[in-house]
Amino acid sequence: MFGSLRRRLSRSTPAFDPSWRLLLTQRFRHWSWLTPTELARMERLVADFVATTRWEAARGFRLTEEIEVLIAAQASLLLLGLDLDGYPDVTSVIVHPSTVRLHGAHPTGGGVFSSAPRVLAGQAHYQGPVVLSWADTRRGAEYPTAGHNVVYHEFAHRLDMLDGITDGTPPLDDEVARQRWVEVCTAAYDTVRAEGSPVLRPYAGTNPAEFFAVATEVFFNRAQSLRTHEPALYRELRAFYGQDPAARWPSEGP
């Protein structure tokens, strides 16, 4: 699926520090729901991500091992079932203590643009850095049922960007899979824009790229609700990510 983009773990991948297990069990809810086989792959991915990423802190902020490991684990969860061991072209991960205030025109959905300052929990730049708010990163790891996860969101954008076009369609196996993906996502996207959704927040209707990023957050964080309300979309995401999070979730209610 990823062809030449595929990034492999090297033999020299540093070992996963066993002390991170307790941290991840306590602070990253999803960690406890993984099978031993999944955990073994996750540990290699996390160790590699921590070691090979260029980490940067926003001015006045200080990075700790906890911050790096929690970001690495959430970013790695998206890779767990993919034929990909890392994110190509991420020049650095820049961590801010909390949300970032930006100025300039930006889309607010439905073709509407606003020039009001906006507050962002994260940002993914094509072949550049990924920017994250630590407050949101920590909350997303600890309280998945809220549905939001800035790390899943921004790294979903990075997967989408791998084919050079940020259009809500990541690299897929073949043309048949691509056509089915576009059909299912377009139908769900049109519905969000026209009438909203019980699981996908309105921001998903901003454009197809944001739709994929928000759908990814919900796929991992409100898996059973997404499977109930958007079964076709859930199936596409399950096929792409090679994971079935609804099956591993404890019951989350409607």
Ligand SMILES: [Zn+2]
């Ligand atoms: Zn986004």
